[in-house]
Structure formats: structure tokens, C-alpha cells
Amino acid sequence: MSMQFTTAIRGNFFDIAACVENPQQLNEQLRHIPDGLLLLNEGAIVWFGSWQQGEPLLPPGFEVTHYRDKLIVPGFIDTHIHYPQTEMIGAYGDQLLAWLKHYTFPTESQFCCERHAGKMSAFFLQQLLSNGTTTALVFGTVHPQSVEALFSQAAALNMRLIAGKVMMDRHAPDELLETPEQSYRQTRELIERWNGKQRLGYAITPRFAPTSTPALLAQVQRLREEFPDAWLHTHLSENLDEVAWVKALFPESNSYLDVYHQYGLTGEKSVFAHCLHLEEQEWDCLCQTGSAIAFCPTSNLFLGSGLFNLQKAWQKQVKLGIGTDVGAGTTFNMLQTLGEAYKVGQLQRYKLSACEAFYHATLGGARALALDDKIGNFAVGKEADFVVLDPAVSPLQKLRHENSRELADQLFLLMTLGDDRNVYRTYVDGKVVYRMAAHQEAA
Structure with a gap:
């Protein structure tokens, strides 16, 4: 399999694979890849899947950006x-x-x-x-x-x-x-x-x-x-x-x-x-x-x-x-x-x-917004806009994160205890346009 790509992102990914008509269908479309790989060509997604499946696609020595202990979600x-x-x-x-x-x-x-x-x-x-x-x-x-x-x-x-x-x-x-x-x-x-x-x-x-x-x-x-x-x-x-x-x-x-x-x-x-x-x-x-x-x-x-x-x-x-x-x-x-x-x-x-x-x-x-053919998840062909979240940036968040191993719990904690401090990187068009300041990372 041959494809052209310029960027490789490894990490813990979550998205919803398809639009739904009722909330009961969400679990069927929930896609969580704890160790995943996202390949980008310029500003477009060309491959998305598990690291185990994707690693053979990488040329020897290809640089991979690995976001350990983070959660990557669509923008x-x-x-x-x-x-x-x-x-x-x-x-x-x-x-x-x-x-x-x-x-x-x-x-x-x-x-x-x-x-x-x-x-x-x-x-x-x-x-x-x-x-x-x-x-x-x-x-x-x-x-x-x-x-x-x-x-x-x-x-x-x-x-x-x-x-x-x-x-x-x-x-x-x-x-x-x-x-x-x-x-x-x-x-x-x-x-x-x-x-x-x-x-x-x-x-x-x-x-x-x-x-x-x-x-x-x-x-x-x-x-x-x-x-x-x-x-x-x-x-x-x-x-x-x-x-x-x-x-x-x-x-x-x-x-x-x-x-x-x-x-x-x-x-x-x-x-x-x-x-x-x-x-x-x-x-x-x-x-x-x-x-x-x-x-x-x-x-x-x-x-x-x-x-x-x-x-x-x-x-x-x-x-x-x-x-x-x-x-x-x-x-x-x-x-x-x-x-x-x-x-x-x-x-x-x-x-x-x-x-x-x-x-x-x-x-x-x-x-x-009638843009679900272009943005909203990690589907191949879509535009590469996504966010890297740090799920535990305060002592309280760290305490709760340690006893919340299920994805649903982690997401819920992000939306109840989270704020701008949890935004580690923001990508637009496949490029980093925001990165957490060094003093924030060290805090």
C-alpha cells in the first residue's frame, strides 16, 4: 500500500465516526483508539487507525509526533x-x-x-x-x-x-x-x-x-x-x-x-x-x-x-x-x-x-453548519483540524483522573472540571497554531 503523507501523529484518539439520529446510536459510532496513528498529507487526513496497523506504513526513520498521556479529539x-x-x-x-x-x-x-x-x-x-x-x-x-x-x-x-x-x-x-x-x-x-x-x-x-x-x-x-x-x-x-x-x-x-x-x-x-x-x-x-x-x-x-x-x-x-x-x-x-x-x-x-x-x-x-463532509471527525479525506487535550492539569484533575479509567468518565471530567488549561495543542489545516506555554506545562 503506497500513499503520500507529510505528518504522522500518534496518541489516544476519540471521535464519533458518523452522524446519528438519536443519542442511543452514539455508542455504535463512538470510536476510541487508545494507541492510534493519524497520517496527514498537508492539511488532509489520508489514514487513521491503530498504531499496530499503521506503523508498517511509515518509512524507516520517519518522524512521528507522539502525544503520550494526552487525548486527541476533533477540533x-x-x-x-x-x-x-x-x-x-x-x-x-x-x-x-x-x-x-x-x-x-x-x-x-x-x-x-x-x-x-x-x-x-x-x-x-x-x-x-x-x-x-x-x-x-x-x-x-x-x-x-x-x-x-x-x-x-x-x-x-x-x-x-x-x-x-x-x-x-x-x-x-x-x-x-x-x-x-x-x-x-x-x-x-x-x-x-x-x-x-x-x-x-x-x-x-x-x-x-x-x-x-x-x-x-x-x-x-x-x-x-x-x-x-x-x-x-x-x-x-x-x-x-x-x-x-x-x-x-x-x-x-x-x-x-x-x-x-x-x-x-x-x-x-x-x-x-x-x-x-x-x-x-x-x-x-x-x-x-x-x-x-x-x-x-x-x-x-x-x-x-x-x-x-x-x-x-x-x-x-x-x-x-x-x-x-x-x-x-x-x-x-x-x-x-x-x-x-x-x-x-x-x-x-x-x-x-x-x-x-x-x-x-x-x-x-x-x-x-453543513460541513460534516469536511470536518468533525478523523475520517479519511477530511480536513486536519484537531485538538490535543491534557486530561489532568491541576491537582484536583489529577486526583480524579487517576480513579477514572473509563473513557466516558474521562470525557465527563473534562467537561465538568476542564478549561483552557487542558488545551495542549491546537491544529488547523494540519499545522500547530496554538501550543501551551512552557510555564503552563511545568506547572
Whole structure:
């Protein structure tokens, strides 16, 4: 057997081999290779299996990177995050609508400055990578330069990233408003420049229904029809006051989701963040149109918005990923976010297993973004984005790790006790883009 490869990684691997329709199928698709080998050619996976099977494929003297006592998992996928809100994370004391007014809009107004956008883009991407997140679906601001800066820096890493400039023309400060025509023109220019360039994708991004006039939504629909390979990214049913406001603003619509659906904004590659207070018909519409949900546990708890019904998402067969939703979300770290998701489930008597949680953060998230043919596990032919986790970086973690030998226990401890300290290496496109600092390793 002859194949071309440039990189060999040996270690303890875990992934989910295929997408599933219910959590009971996860054990069938769980793939754990305690001593495995991953062969890469440039940025693609060309072989994956056990070390015993793969060692004969290696030429004599070929350099192998061996991560002993570590766990290697697919890169985390964040399906909803606001990069301009990085600098206001942890803002105190409000629920959604007041929080937007008091914190979000003033912060986002700074992104009219290209230099500021560039500085925050660099910081944001470093936060993603240092937390093991290799792909994200990202909100910019209303300013085109906000996504220009982000895409430029992600392209330099050859990172798989989807982003878009916010579109809004009402119910926000004047300096953040645009006309529907201006929004269409600027968004179109960005799509033509960035969508499909290297590993980048563009998301058409109306902020949410309350900041969108029918005229703006018509322009969003126009873009959606002109660029069917682009994504659609917005918010849906996050807060009860928000839901009531939408019903008052759009009395002719049957529901909040129906506002978007009437403009053709549901479907494959449409991702709706939150979805906490859905009516039955909205669940059915999401399923029937192939739309996806981004479940954002930390921000839902932080803003007091409500508890997402994960069990219902399975029952209704709605695709789902996990979103950190920084800056209402309080961490970039997917392990901590999964720990909060577990608590959300517990409050509703739903036991979120570690295997299911990691599925949502990897292959399930890839499926929600219609990228499961490219990322999400270690299947041959997929892109080489993955994370090397150190499962025991503190005295407490070491104590628990020593008496938790089963994989399920180790994964669960990572998502309940883990944080950014557990991220040892992050690989994007087959290359190390983050490594734990030497002083952290020695600690």
C-alpha cells in the first residue's frame, strides 16, 4: 500500500465516526483508539487507525509526533459567537434587550475603526485557538471592516471560519443603522470577496427580527436567492420579551420563526441561535426545512433567558450545534460550555452524556453548519483540524483522573472540571497554531 503523507501523529484518539439520529446510536459510532496513528498529507487526513496497523506504513526513520498521556479529539466547532463582544464579556446585570442597549451597541460602535477591528480580530482568533476551537460561525458588526479584518486574519491561518457583517436598519443607535439598499450592497460585496475563498464562508447576518424592517428582510431574501451557497445566521426566540416584541412588530406572521420563513430564510445552512421558547409549529418548520439550532447554554443562563430543550431537538430531528455566544456567553472554552449544557439538561431531568456533548461540539456542529463532509471527525479525506487535550492539569484533575479509567468518565471530567488549561495543542489545516506555554506545562 503506497500513499503520500507529510505528518504522522500518534496518541489516544476519540471521535464519533458518523452522524446519528438519536443519542442511543452514539455508542455504535463512538470510536476510541487508545494507541492510534493519524497520517496527514498537508492539511488532509489520508489514514487513521491503530498504531499496530499503521506503523508498517511509515518509512524507516520517519518522524512521528507522539502525544503520550494526552487525548486527541476533533477540533471544537462553535456555531454561534459574536467576536466584537469579546471586550464586554461578563457585563453585569441585564436581560437581553436592556443588555443590548447598555453594553452591546456602544461596544460595537467602535468597529467603525479598521485598526480596532484588526486588533480585536487577532485577539478573538487567539482566544478560539487557545481554547481548541478550530471552526466558528461568527457575528461581526454592521461595519464591513469588522469582517474584512476577521476574514483576512483567518485566511492567514487557513482556518475554516464563517462570518458576516450585521444587517440592521431600526431599533438601534443611529451610528449602527443602515438603509436596506446599503446593507444589500455592502453584504453583496463581502460575499463576492470572501465566500469560498480558501476555507472561508460567508453568513448573511440579519441581527434579529426586531432590528429588521420588512424592506431589509426583503434584501436579505434577495441575497439568499442570489447566493444559495452562503449561510444564514441570526437569532430566534431567545427571550420572552423579545418574542412578544416580534409578535407586535410582525402581527401578520404566525410566529417568530415565520417572520424569517416568509422571506425564505429557513433551510440548509440556516442557523438560528437560542430557540428557547419555540412553539410546536416552529419546531416542525425547523425540521422540515433542514434548518439548524445553535444551543448556547452559558449565555442563556447568564442573561436569564431560559433553558433549551435538548430532548425536544432530538425528538423533532432538528440539527444542532453548540455556541459559546461570547459576549453574553461567559467563556470561549467549549469544555466549560458543555459543562453548563449538562446542568441545563439536569434542570429538565435530561442526562446529557459526555459522548453526546462531544458529538454536539464536533461532528454534530459540523452537520449543523453543513460541513460534516469536511470536518468533525478523523475520517479519511477530511480536513486536519484537531485538538490535543491534557486530561489532568491541576491537582484536583489529577486526583480524579487517576480513579477514572473509563473513557466516558474521562470525557465527563473534562467537561465538568476542564478549561483552557487542558488545551495542549491546537491544529488547523494540519499545522500547530496554538501550543501551551512552557510555564503552563511545568506547572
